[in-house]
Amino acid sequence: MIKRKSFITLLALLSINTIKAIPSKVWNMAPPHWYVGFSNPVLEIIVNASEISAAQVFMKDYEGVEFIGKKPSANRHIAYLQVKITAAAKPGFLEFYSNVQSSWNRIRGIRNFRLRYELKARATKNVLPYKTSDVLYEILVDRFSNGNTKNDVIPSSKPQDVVNIDLDKARHGGDLQGVINKLPYLNYLGITAINLSPIQNNKQKKNTYTGRSITNHYSIDERFGNQNTLNELILQSQKYGIKVNMELLPSSFSHKHWMHNYFDTGWFSNETAPSNFITSSTTLRMNERNTHMIKYANQVALWWAESFSFSGFKMKIGNTLNLKYTHELCKLMKDNFPELKIYGMVHTDNSIQQACYAANNLVQFKDNTLKTVTDFAFFEACNFALTEGYGNGQGFRELHQIFENDLLYQYPGQLNTFVDCDFSNRIFSEVGGGIDKWKMAMMLLLTTRGIPSIYYGTELLLDGAKENFHVDFPATLEKGSTSLVSLDTYPKEKKEAFEYLKNVIHLRRNNSAIFNGKTFSYKCRDNTFVYFRMDALSKFMIAFNQDSKSKIIDLNRFAAQITEKDTLINMLDGGQINFSGSSSQSFDSSTIFQKAPFQLKLNPNSVCIYKVK
Numbered sequence: 001m002i003k004r005k006s007f008i009t010l011l012a013l014l015s016i017n018t019i020k021a022i023p024s025k026v027w028n029m030a031p032p033h034w035y036v037g038f039s040n041p042v043l044e045i046i047v048n049a050s051e052i053s054a055a056q057v058f059m060k061d062y063e064g065v066e067f068i069g070k071k072p073s074a075n076r077h078i079a080y081l082q083v084k085i086t087a088a089a090k091p092g093f094l095e096f097y098s099n100v101q102s103s104w105n106r107i108r109g110i111r112n113f114r115l116r117y118e119l120k121a122r123a124t125k126n127v128l129p130y131k132t133s134d135v136l137y138e139i140l141v142d143r144f145s146n147g148n149t150k151n152d153v154i155p156s157s158k159p160q161d162v163v164n165i166d167l168d169k170a171r172h173g174g175d176l177q178g179v180i181n182k183l184p185y186l187n188y189l190g191i192t193a194i195n196l197s198p199i200q201n202n203k204q205k206k207n208t209y210t211g212r213s214i215t216n217h218y219s220i221d222e223r224f225g226n227q228n229t230l231n232e233l234i235l236q237s238q239k240y241g242i243k244v245n246m247e248l249l250p251s252s253f254s255h256k257h258w259m260h261n262y263f264d265t266g267w268f269s270n271e272t273a274p275s276n277f278i279t280s281s282t283t284l285r286m287n288e289r290n291t292h293m294i295k296y297a298n299q300v301a302l303w304w305a306e307s308f309s310f311s312g313f314k315m316k317i318g319n320t321l322n323l324k325y326t327h328e329l330c331k332l333m334k335d336n337f338p339e340l341k342i343y344g345m346v347h348t349d350n351s352i353q354q355a356c357y358a359a360n361n362l363v364q365f366k367d368n369t370l371k372t373v374t375d376f377a378f379f380e381a382c383n384f385a386l387t388e389g390y391g392n393g394q395g396f397r398e399l400h401q402i403f404e405n406d407l408l409y410q411y412p413g414q415l416n417t418f419v420d421c422d423f424s425n426r427i428f429s430e431v432g433g434g435i436d437k438w439k440m441a442m443m444l445l446l447t448t449r450g451i452p453s454i455y456y457g458t459e460l461l462l463d464g465a466k467e468n469f470h471v472d473f474p475a476t477l478e479k480g481s482t483s484l485v486s487l488d489t490y491p492k493e494k495k496e497a498f499e500y501l502k503n504v505i506h507l508r509r510n511n512s513a514i515f516n517g518k519t520f521s522y523k524c525r526d527n528t529f530v531y532f533r534m535d536a537l538s539k540f541m542i543a544f545n546q547d548s549k550s551k552i553i554d555l556n557r558f559a560a561q562i563t564e565k566d567t568l569i570n571m572l573d574g575g576q577i578n579f580s581g582s583s584s585q586s587f588d589s590s591t592i593f594q595k596a597p598f599q600l601k602l603n604p605n606s607v608c609i610y611k612v613k
Helices: 002-018 102-106 176-181 183-189 227-239 275-280 291-307 323-336 351-355 376-387 394-408 435-447 492-509 512-516
Strands: 026-030 034-036 042-049 065-072 078-085 092-097 114-121 136-139 193-196 216-220 243-247 252-254 283-285 312-316 341-345 451-455 518-525 528-534 539-545 551-554 567-570 576-578 583-587 590-594 599-602 606-612
Touching (some): 042 291, 291 312, 435 492, 539 599
Parallel strands (some): 312 341
Antiparallel strands (some): 551 599, 567 606
């Protein structure tokens, strides 16, 4: 009897290995649903289910949709279902299944496989297009504003970071509702676009506040909000004329991501590292040469663009993803979302290397189409100019070279400029904690070519250095949920900084020569630096003195741009200089009278912007 039972058991085991086992349910799936009408008709659904790689999968007939077939993988619990969605397809549900023979039902664990997959209609969107006059505000959502304390802890979400404002690397509770609450403040400052840090799911025990250790690319972390909150944020922002971007990282995977637990061979570029490497690392690097992963990343970008009315995505490309993939992604997004701007995140201080990722004038990379990349070279030059700017203006020498290198780009006015960011010291700390140098940084950022980004709290001299870049936005600035900023109780220096930045932002927005004109930069001399911004309508001269002493500059150097017959109008205090007679010029509430000499006096550590008329 024992031998007979053993024989039956052996037959059952052999049957499991010889017939194709059928999964009982789907554990994970990407994308969760799809849309009809994209330019690329082929959709690839990654299905994670028990023994799915060995299953025979079919699709019920659906008008306008062709089932290409199931592609197996090296992981028996992963398979790729590929369908072709033609123009004739309508919204509805695709039905995938497996026909299980009656004799198979005797085998324990064998079940029918059924999957209903929704195809949705693409919606007509109200997307605000970008302009070179825009001023972008970078928001680290967790550190900006806690608008809904009820989502600080999600009981059903484990593991998770617990909100603790006393710990630098814990969550501090900021969310999408908090951003909504501060829209009036941002509008008052003059901001026309915001960029959200990643808000996708981060189900980890620690270090999740930046949003970059992603555990699910297709869902919003509940501690930031949900789809309704995000839609409300975009709707309310558009009422103020503010565009909404999101940092989208389809190539970033946490080691808690389900695709790490069930990864197919070739998905990640560091999966062959030492055995303890993956488990100790917080993120995996997508292998951008793997066709399945390229498809996955493209579909993530398309899904988010279709699901929400974003105006742009900030996406990491430089030094991580190869150029071929970058170009394919840019073309795909342009074909389907022509108004959507892609901000390519590039991390190099070399202008030539940086230009390789953008639409450029280099023969070797003539096929590049990406108009906007983050101008890290500008960032490095600005910081060097304001911190190492002594010895005949050596600091500004690199900045002048940056402007000279604009000939590398087809669209230098589309570069994304910044002076501090989420991986650097705050600019106020970097320049030594002085408001005069800070003002110089803001003037550089807002009067040179490119679309400028202001890191949250910069307008209030928010400080942060070394390991504490991600400081909290001051919560005491709000009286209620939607009121404008109250600066009455703040130190004079912070109020001065806010008003200064607000005035320069509005100055930029109201003058096309500043946001869309040509740049004429002159080499540094005696710790002074001068450049002009001009178009057919107007001309502006921006003059810097980074020395601790006053400087007098001879304007004859700039004879191609200004003559003694011109009048200089100070755009910040209204003072005028007329070189044909006596005139007055205001410096820090003092007035200097100046006669005929064709010269300009600059105060120590100062910057002035003049309209040439």
